[in-house]
Amino acid sequence: MSVQQINTAVTTTTTSIDYSEMEKVAASVLFPEIFEGSNVMLQRRKHRHPDCIESNPMYVPDEENTKIALVWLMAKDQMLALGLQGHTGTGKTELVMYLADRLNLPLYIVKTHARMNPQDLEGSYVLDNESGQTVTRKEYGPAAKAYINGGILLLDEMDKASEELTSAMHLLVEGKPWPLEMFKETLFRNKHCFCVGTANTYGSGHDERYISSNQLDQAFLSRFMWIETAYPTTIVEAKILERVGGKLPVNVRNDAIRLANAFRDAALGVNRDGDVEDPIQCIFSTRVLVAWIYYIQAFGKFRTLKQSLEAVFLRSVSPEDKEIAHHIVNKIYGDDINLSLGEILSKKS
Numbered sequence: 001m002s003v004q005q006i007n008t009a010v011t012t013t014t015t016s017i018d019y020s021e022m023e024k025v026a027a028s029v030l031f032p033e034i035f036e037g038s039n040v041m042l043q044r045r046k047h048r049h050p051d052c053i054e055s056n057p058m059y060v061p062d063e064e065n066t067k068i069a070l071v072w073l074m075a076k077d078q079m080l081a082l083g084l085q086g087h088t089g090t091g092k093t094e095l096v097m098y099l100a101d102r103l104n105l106p107l108y109i110v111k112t113h114a115r116m117n118p119q120d121l122e123g124s125y126v127l128d129n130e131s132g133q134t135v136t137r138k139e140y141g142p143a144a145k146a147y148i149n150g151g152i153l154l155l156d157e158m159d160k161a162s163e164e165l166t167s168a169m170h171l172l173v174e175g176k177p178w179p180l181e182m183f184k185e186t187l188f189r190n191k192h193c194f195c196v197g198t199a200n201t202y203g204s205g206h207d208e209r210y211i212s213s214n215q216l217d218q219a220f221l222s223r224f225m226w227i228e229t230a231y232p233t234t235i236v237e238a239k240i241l242e243r244v245g246g247k248l249p250v251n252v253r254n255d256a257i258r259l260a261n262a263f264r265d266a267a268l269g270v271n272r273d274g275d276v277e278d279p280i281q282c283i284f285s286t287r288v289l290v291a292w293i294y295y296i297q298a299f300g301k302f303r304t305l306k307q308s309l310e311a312v313f314l315r316s317v318s319p320e321d322k323e324i325a326h327h328i329v330n331k332i333y334g335d336d337i338n339l340s341l342g343e344i345l346s347k348k349s
């Protein structure tokens with residue numbers, strides 16, 4: 001059977017709709033959590049592209065970081081790409097998904113890892129069957145799709161990238177014409193393509209917590225405008241947990257937040273600036289907190305708080321941190337950690 005080569009446009013581009021058409025919408029409509037009562041107007045795409053992704057309905061944005069990201073997105077040009085740096089589970093990926101969703105921007109996520117090579121960004125030829133004939137079809141990778149269709153190109157966890165991949169990303173990050181080696185063609189950036197990268201580190205390359213993070217060179221780092229994400233304040237975390245576990249008594253949610261913060265004090269210091277003697281390595285992130293509240297409910301009335309906490313967090317704590325972890329739990333809960341949800345609920349009523 002002959003193998004025929006056919007070139008197809010990016011499958012997700014539909015010619016009948018002009019996805020570059022923009023409309024002005026009140027910021028208070030697009031981001032009511034942040035712009036309530038404000039008369040700011042924002043530009044967004046009028047039509048929702050098939051590559052748009054629904055964001056997490058439980059997400060509660062940080063006001064200042066969201067506003068800065070919007071300043072960057074709404075500016076005439078993106079002189080620098082946008083970098084989000086912060087500890088695991090501080091909501092970096094979710095912030096990008098939230099912004100893309102609300103602005104009708106298609107989202108292309110590149111999950112960076114050490115063995116990834118530049119061709120993974122570009123795409124490859126795939127074999128396909130067309131009317132009984134085997135054909136090779138061009139399949140663009142996520143970065144190439146973002147370059148063609150516009151939208152947000154999210155280089156997620158980019159501090160995991162190898163040196164080779166990082167240098168291949170330089171052109172992309174700058175929005176320069178990008179030669180695709182695989183297809184022997186050069187892509188020009190759609191003027192509405194926004195490049196955002198996330199990282200746990202600034203590429204220091206020898207982080208005890210983020211051991212798979214690589215070194216990133218200054219040339220790469222200086223191509224970004226950086227925003228730092230932190231764990232939400234108690235008030236914001238209370239709002240998040242209300243969305244996830246609104247049926248639980250408020251004191252159950254508040255105690256969980258107190259526990260998360262006690263762990264963060266021991267890992268990152270009370271000011272979250274790393275100023276702490278002999279820090280523990282485990283991190284009680286917002287991700288863990290949300291998961292715990294979710295599983296307290298899913299584990300049902302007969303299981304104890306300790307059981308769900310073991311499952312979502314304590315078992316993954318390293319042996320060196322185990323003792324201090326149990327000490328912190330004991331300090332916040334005492335024996336109450338061994339109460340079942342049913343016992344807690346009946347204590348309340």
Ligand SMILES: Nc1ncnc2c1ncn2[C@@H]1O[C@H](COP(=O)(O)OP(=O)(O)OP(=O)(O)O)[C@@H](O)[C@H]1O
Binds near residue numbers: 094199287
């Ligand atoms: N502001 C928030 N509102 C609601 N949920 C949040 C928020 N921040 C974090 N979370 C919860 O934490 C989870 C992890 O968030 P996200 O994946 O964005 O973290 P991250 O900073 O990208 O972490 P990593 O560095 O590990 O990739 C989310 O799925 C959500 O459950």
Ligand SMILES: [Mg+2]
Binds near residue numbers: 198
């Ligand atoms: Mg992430």
